Amino acid sequence: MGSRVSREDFEWVYTDEPHAARRREILAKYPEIKSLMKPDHNLIWIIIVMVLTQLVAFYLVKDLDWKWVVFWAYVFGSCINHSMTLAIHEISHNFTFGHHKTLWNRWFGMVANLPIGVPYSVSFKRYHMDHHRYLGADGIDVDIPTDFEGWFFCTTFRKFLWVILQPLFYAFRPLFINPKPISYLEIINTVVQITFDILVYHILGIKSLVYMLAGSLLGLGLHPISGHFIAEHYMFLKGHETYSYYGPLNLLTFNVGYHNEHHDFPNVPGKSLPLALLTLLVSVNPDGSAS
16 A cells, blocks of 8 residues: 555656647548537536535435435535536536626536535636646646645555545645636635525534535545546556546536547537547547548
């Protein structure tokens, strides 16, 4: 458990962000993919049902023993809250109301944020766009672990701790790597979220509040669904820094596993990424270039 890993540095490359070039090549030959670049209005109703489901769960756990509060936070609440963060990911790309109603998407993101317990949606939007434009860029893409994380969490046991604490690193890494001025929407997001948390506490009690926050912490840390955080941009094969997963967990994560496809076509909602994959299977050579 304490053995040190052999890798001591990141993989440094000096080429342009690869997905932009792939996107230009594929769209030039297969422009019909552009027909998939449209909002998915069904997301609105799916997200509303998810929020209401968690509100019902808050009520159901308010009088349970603490052991059952923690149990249901891990087994059920964590799945919903993790899925909700990926709903916010979809909203950040304006897939709910479309690009012509950007503010509607930001307000709706705050609604989706409520069961998570921590203000998140507006800030995520600002940093996630950097992740797409500057994938892996040092000092800009805050999805990539810091030098300290790579240096310190270098043994099996420390990596295990890193997975447990991953939500905290994800939350605080931007403040150290690429801090941005606070926007008025982030202030509103924070006020709305704290007000909601206070209402949960006063109306339902401390157990419901703990269930909500524990569900987010557990669901984004040591949890089977969280494997995609590591796998999406882990360099399993030299020269390939984005990976996809096509298994059943995509049913809970708005197809975030289709990650190569998402970076190739960030304007295609998760629902339509399998259709984009079908096109890619016939249009892309093994070396990544368009056929």
